[in-house]
Amino acid sequence: MKESSFYTKLYEDDSSAKKTVQCNLCGRMCRIADGGLGFCKTQKNSDGKLFSINYHRIASCHTDPIEKKPLYHFLPGSSTYSIGGFGCNFSCLNCQNYMLSMNSYDKFNSTKILPETIVKNAINDNCLSISWTYNEPTLYFDFARETSLISHKENLKNAFVSNGYMSEESLRETLNFIDAFNIDLKFFDDKLYREICGGKLDIVLDNLKAIHQSKSHLEITTLLINDLNTDEDQIRLICNFIIEELGADVPLHFSRFFPMHKM
Template identity: 40%
Template sequence: MSGLIFKGAGSLEPPATVPTHYWHTLDDGRIQCDVCPRACKLREGQRGLCYVRGRENDAIVLHSYGRSSGFCIDPIEKKPLNHFLPGTPVLSFGTAGCNLACKFCQNWDMSKSREMDTLCDSAMPESLADNAKRLGCRSIAFTYNDPVIFMEYAVDAAQACREKGIKSVAVSAGYMCDAPRQEFYGAMDAANIDLKAFSERFYKKICGGELQAVLETLEYLKHETNVWFEITTLLIPGQNDSDQELHAMTEWISEHLGPDVPLHFTAFHPDWKMKDIVHTPSATLTRARQIALSKGLHYVYTGNVHDSSGGSTYCPSCKERLIERDWYELGEWHLDAQGCCGYCQAPIAGVFEKAPGDWGARRQPVRLH
């Protein structure tokens, strides 16, 4: 833990910067940030590509601790998480900056921001936990941009929430080095990882990153943690939606992660630097879902479209529909109190309660107290 939780934090202004410890000094005098594989090498006064981590007084510091934006209560299904406390509300927020440079970013106004007014709202860790509890949220979600880059803040917020019975969700691209990955996910209860494509070419050309680091995060989550996680792939026409790539990706998931990790295929809409590409056809999402199911994956979903069939959860044993969804709205529910199929009693992978929440599909912007 970063040890930066301030008692009575709800009444304190965020510090200008906080120290970090994943960095080292190079022979030429530069300091290398070791949080993610980008390994930014900085001289005094410079910031990394993420914008929120920079060098001051011969150390790497975090500029966005306690500064967040976009506070909103969402359905947990919007993260998307279909197997983690379905139907419950989650307090969502993010900061400025990102450690990838995805040309299709659909939250670019925050993730690509270089203006401090994006970080204007004060939200210290204990204040976040208190507000989540006051608002009736079962969890908080670090989202919109990637919490990897503000991990000290996220870890402390998750710790404060855990003390009040609030869960923490990381919505991340999974682009992270091993040691910080262990600390970060040690504080999280659930995650959705963006597997943006299944080729190094795509990651390098479109995202400015590397696929292998993301695959290592997925294997780490599956085999070395108890964090519940799901995977999302945004399908972009002509970029990452070929049959060949979808077969390769879903085979890898099946072989390395097993059949029970939920996979979401979501629809692209033209944005930021890729406005010349058309929306993803619904037929593409359906085709991808069928490929994934053919590889033995049990829970495969379509998203950003109205598709009740592709959005619902089915028993992998008896094939009955167990959780009906249309967009983020829940319908029929056929899980028993133990999270098993109500028809054949087969266990269903996930974190379920006796009954689903009733938050519904609404999105409610909020101001923190």
């Protein structure tokens, strides 16, 4: 485990009976009691300090075409070394990767791997980048930053495939070491975000604006789910937001929903 970079102690001194902390990693801002886990199941309060239990631990790794992320305008035609683990800060009923995102870490289901090994594997597989994917990469902040700083020295780029629900503070720091983002814009309806994903639309929209204003490459994906976001009005709202707030040069991918998890 590694002490998390983004949290606030909600107690005055170490003699306090209740050593509750607030995680500031994502938009959920979980309040976590001593011994407890955050909603994502990757941030643990141990004696009044918050630790990332997924530090140097992954559940899956694979070499993919960069277009599979999907990133079609960032190092096109190249391979990317994809890594991911367990946990998520959303609770999407339709999660296409629920086997990872809805589970938590234990000593049997994950593999310890060092940043140097990830970089070496990426180079050996002739990859031009490392992608943090499969589950929500925001939860890997400290691990991803450490790996990215090493990989940049080897001329490797780094990408986040994310739901875009970072806190303002953690996104500001993430923009210093992540070169490309593919962000899911699941709905353009706050009610659907709350009911289907357990999140809030405005946080995602604000983060999309911040990413676009930075030097990082941005592409957006919307998963089309019958009877939820496939009508013309919903799609037009997404397109208009991109054109008006981000720019017509930001790619938008539509992907196909397969019945999965609770839908």
